[in-house]
Amino acid sequence: MPSGRKPRTTYSQEFKQQIVSLYESGKPRAEILREYELTASAFDRWVRQNKATGSFKEADNKSAEQLELEKLQKEVKQLRMENDILKQAALIMGRK
Numbered sequence: 001m002p003s004g005r006k007p008r009t010t011y012s013q014e015f016k017q018q019i020v021s022l023y024e025s026g027k028p029r030a031e032i033l034r035e036y037e038l039t040a041s042a043f044d045r046w047v048r049q050n051k052a053t054g055s056f057k058e059a060d061n062k063s064a065e066q067l068e069l070e071k072l073q074k075e076v077k078q079l080r081m082e083n084d085i086l087k088q089a090a091l092i093m094g095r096k
Helices: 013-024 029-036 040-052 064-095
Strands: none
Touching: 013 029, 013 040, 029 040
């Protein structure tokens, strides 16, 4: 890990909800970031996720396009593996 960086901290769903609730009740963003030693990007993501879906799970906050892209990427990976297997089988059968 590069020097000067803190190790990644994992926060519970309850903690994230409490932070968002503080913000929604009027506590200033800068004060929350300072008081709880949060990064602005994490805080902003929690607020955005809470507004969009009410969930802090990444899977719940993906767009239809992102989900479709992941599905297609998995399918391409599977098809490439199957293609490689068939190529190997053709090579083996060609030797006999």
